[in-house]
Amino acid sequence: MNASRHLLDLDDADHAFIEALIARARQFKAGVPNESSRLRGRIVVGMFFEPSTRTTMSFAVAAQRLGATWLDFRAESSSLAKGESLEDTMRTIRALGADAVVVRHAEAGFPHLLARHFEGSVYNAGDGAHAHPTQGLLDAMTLAEEFGDLHGRRLVIAGDIRHSRVARSSAQAAAALGATVTLCGPPSLIPATAPGWGFAELATDLESVLPTADAVMLLRIQQERAAGDMPPPADLARSYGLTAARANALPAHAIIMHPGPVNRGLELDSALVHGARSRIERQVENGVYMRMACLERNLGAQTRTRVA
Numbered sequence: 321m322n323a324s325r326h327l328l329d330l331d332d333a334d335h336a337f338i339e340a341l342i343a344r345a346r347q348f349k350a351g352v353p354n355e356s357s358r359l360r361g362r363i364v365v366g367m368f369f370e371p372s373t374r375t376t377m378s379f380a381v382a383a384q385r386l387g388a389t390w391l392d393f394r395a396e397s398s399s400l401a402k403g404e405s406l407e408d409t410m411r412t413i414r415a416l417g418a419d420a421v422v423v424r425h426a427e428a429g430f431p432h433l434l435a436r437h438f439e440g441s442v443y444n445a446g447d448g449a450h451a452h453p454t455q456g457l458l459d460a461m462t463l464a465e466e467f468g469d470l471h472g473r474r475l476v477i478a479g480d481i482r483h484s485r486v487a488r489s490s491a492q493a494a495a496a497l498g499a500t501v502t503l504c505g506p507p508s509l510i511p512a513t514a515p516g517w518g519f520a521e522l523a524t525d526l527e528s529v530l531p532t533a534d535a536v537m538l539l540r541i542q543q544e545r546a547a548g549d550m551p552p553p554a555d556l557a558r559s560y561g562l563t564a565a566r567a568n569a570l571p572a573h574a575i576i577m578h579p580g581p582v583n584r585g586l587e588l589d590s591a592l593v594h595g596a597r598s599r600i601e602r603q604v605e606n607g608v609y610m611r612m613a614c615l616e617r618n619l620g621a622q623t624r625t626r627v628a
């Protein structure tokens with residue numbers, strides 16, 4: 321069970337921890353009386369050093385629905401640009417009354433660094449190619465809504481696994497709930513020797529794994545993280561893109577997921593994005609409820625201590 325005041329990754333997240341968050345998120349989705357009083361008076365600061373639509377907006381909506389105040393920190397117009405240290409920035413944000421920060425950064429481990437300088441809660445909203453824990457949790461919620469118990473179910477995650485923070489967190493969450501996880505991509509983009517992936521199966525042929533999939537999650541090609549060692553996107557799409565023809569090989573009940581944003585026509589045919597099997601908008605919707613559950617868990621019963 322994860323007792324930390326932060327949510328930095330899902331490395332220690334067990335079945336009970338994830339199931340409790342999903343249960344609470346589903347309560348929020350069904351309607352919780354007086355939800356807007358649950359975090360009244362709390363302040364949550366979004367610190368996004370990389371672009372985001374879904375994560376930043378759903379965290380903001382989640383905070384505001386719970387009655388908290390959401391503030392956007394803009395690095396480029398902050399005193400970081402005048403040379404203020406990260407440590408002093410975090411002490412300043414805490415002194416202003418912030419209870420939590422939600423941080424996205426290109427550098428793996430950046431949220432963990434912030435957590436050392438901040439007395440409140442730190443939520444990792446994506447760090448480099450490392451982790452995106454709330455994405456993993458909302459994906460697990462989407463799978464659990466669809467299938468209930470995930471034991472005996474197979475999630476295939478396909479495409480650019482190596483540069484994806486979503487792959488790790490979504491695979492960890494689904495596996496913790498009992499799903500079999502298959503990572504499928506070219507040998508250069510699957511983590512054959514990387515530590516921490518022992519629970520996952522590896523595959524290089526998408527067409528051979530689709531008939532056994534209950535859910536297939538395509539990943540965005542992460543050009544911004546590739547250091548000149550990426551196959552051309554069109555080549556990757558040719559072998560690992562989900563086309564309408566390939567989707568016909570899926571079992572009738574299987575669903576299609578994607579964390580977004582989608583490169584239509586590369587990892588996923590345009591017609592599949594909003595097709596009957598797609599749960600992409602459901603993932604976005606569930607993101608609000610899962611982030612409400614995550615914020616409430618760490619901030620709901622917290623008594624704020626005064627800074628010295």
Ligand code: CP
Nearest residue numbers: 372373374375579580
């Ligand atoms: N899934 C995800 O992290 O999307 P954004 O980059 O839009 O936040």
